[in-house]
Amino acid sequence: MQFNIVEIFNRSVTAELVSDRIFKQDAEFDVYINGEKKLRTDRNVFSVMGLLPDTKYVIKVEAGDGSFSEKEFVTGHESVLLDVREFGAKGDGETPDTAAIQAAISCCPKDGTVYLPAGDYYSTALFLKSNMTLWLDEGARILGDTDRTHYPILPGMTRTTDEKDEYNLATWEGNPLTSFASLITAIDAENLDIIGPGTIDGNAQNSDWWKDAKKKRIAWRPNDMYLVRCRKVRVQNVTIQNSPCWTVHPYYSDDLAFLNLYIHNPSDSPNTDGLDPESCSSVRILGTVISVGDDCIAIKSGKYYMSLKHHKVTEDVVIRNCKFERGHGSVTVGSEIAGGVKNVRVSQCIFDGTDRGLRIKTRRGRGERSVLDDILFENIDMSGVHMPFTVNMFYFCDPDGHTDYVQNQEPAPVTEMTPAIGTIAGRNINCEGVSACMLCAVGLPESPIGKLQFENIKASFLPEAERVPERPVMMDNFDEMTGRSIYAKNVKELVLKNVEIHGCADTAPELLGVEKQELSEVEYC
Known part of the structure; x- marks a missing residue:
């Protein structure tokens, strides 16, 4: 079975079969890393997680009839792994963990990884930055705070000091209007990775985001993930669900990859589009499953x-x-x-x-x-x-x-x-x-x-x-x-x-x- 390596991360890899089959194969196949079976799937696009950084691997894809192909790759460099628990995050689904996680992000050096082990991290908006990885491990869930007054507000448009230009931060349905910051927000970031297999959960079903959805209350509704003027952002093998509004919203951003995501909102949730690239270029969406209310x-x-x-x-x-x-x-x-x-x-x-x-x-x-x-x-x-x-x-x-x-x-x-x-x-x-x-x-x-x-x-x-x-x-x-x-x-x-x-x-x-x-x-x- 022929395949191409799509993207290599510091602790994972995504590959795609060379096949004319639609979305998946007729039969499952096995994926090996250095001779160890890691995955059995029928999906044309697949991700192998749980690797180590700065390490050479051989990935082999083997069909049921014994035919196979393999390739070598080296995972990306990682300078440090910062566990949010060591910054005070509880992950109990009740204690506010925003400050602890944001502290880990702020302290993360170039090529570092902020790590969320299994747990429910109750949080408002988190602001990511350049040259880092956010890793949500198996069983890790960022769970949105249900109180809208706890979320920062992003002004839609601000005049520059010399009054010759404008600085745009927020948007609502195509206009530069003041909105709440999203659960995962990145502004002017580059070389940013967000990897799973954990979950980003807006928790909107337990809040009032979906009530009077077209009415502005304090500010317009946020997304689960919002990327503003970003470059080289990759999101891999993450579940993203229960968004207050559009779920994943890249905005004026370039060179983006969304790989093996699962995006889910209830069928009756208002304006909960799955993935909306707006004024973006070079966008790849591969192996992703979306089931939403819009x-x-x-x-x-x-x-x-x-x-x-x-x-x-x-x-x-x-x-x-x-x-x-x-x-x-x-x-x-x-x-x-x-x-x-x-x-x-x-x-x-x-x-x-x-x-x-x-x-x-x-x-x-x-x-x-x-x-x-x-x-x-x-x-x-x-x-x-x-x-x-x-x-x-x-x-x-x-x-x-x-x-x-x-x-x-x-x-x-x-x-x-x-x-x-x-x-x-x-x-x-x-x-x-x-x-x-x-x-x-x-x-x-x-x-x-x-x-x-x-x-x-x-x-x-x-x-x-x-x-x-x-x-x-x-x-x-x-x-x-x-x-x-x-x-x-x-x-x-x-x-x-x-x-x-x-x-x-x-x-x-x-x-x-x-x-x-x-x-x-x-x-x-």
Whole structure:
């Protein structure tokens, strides 16, 4: 079995099989370190923990038939290991441990590790720094304090002393608004590792974070993990759960790796997206399982003010060998995308029981820099996804989302506030258990969707008795659908090749304002 080493840490390693199988293998295989069996798994991306720093190892992957491959690697350097218990942390789930853990972090030298052994560490926001590792061992859990008044507040935007610039610390749904500091916060940090197999638990179900979720109380809700202007951050084999708001939120950060994470929030928890890179570049999300109350992954780049004053495109995002369960969308682009999004690759993933699979959402007012382009989904298995592909340029978010300016379907003047969509593509995708509509795309009449290209798609609908009418796109004056195959409106070019649709209620696509169409081997069964 061929594999590549993805990342080497000071006490662990992550590897990925070279395989066209989606997310996992048909049978389990064994992983050995220096001849000792360490792991048995069927996952394409896997992590081996419990290694020693500055040590040479041989990792061997062996299949059930005896075939194997192996590679050598050397773990990273570690200058010192600081146990938070020695700084006074109790880990009893009741005693406030924030000060003790923060003391260990503050005292940690370059290339040092702050170590949390098994226990429940009751804490408010912790601030990490550059050139360190935070290690949550087996059974270690950082448990969020349930009293919001115990959390520090991060100002949204502060004028610099010379009044020539701005210093941004906090954000709320794409705007620079004052928010509570997150349970794990890093600001302007680089070369930072956070490794498991322990847990970061926001404990929101035992607090009031999910009550009146859209109402600001003192400050806006925090995340479980918030990374601001960070570089070279890696998060490996950690469970992250019960977040007050978006769970993992990298913000204006670059060169990020999220490996073998398990992100979980209750299905009815509000705005608890799984992982939302906003105005970030070079982001890798591998081997991660997400099950949440909103979008599993939502790729963002802020609202108009941030694009105008602090423009940064989100680009070069790789999502591979992941599994997304429940949630409103499996992988979403939007809706706070005023800075634009480009070069997104989603492959070898399972979408299981989410409302939508590929979900694009934008609207008038995002601005001319809001260009979404070069987004590719391939080699995907969808099961029980009601609406596999949706593209919506009338998304009714924000206080003005239902105004005539946003929702009027007549052509509006093209201005500096008009967004655009380039090419969205999907290929080699199997969709089982479709309900409302396989592909629903609605562009702006004054700014049609550039190109939708779908190849080698197989879709099968639920039996009619099991289908429930739903609105594939969240916009005003748009009817619910059930059993619909393809609906496209205001699109410059639509390409469908080798598309096979079983059990839908219609027998042909409904195309309105589609300038160019190439329909090749589109079969209704």
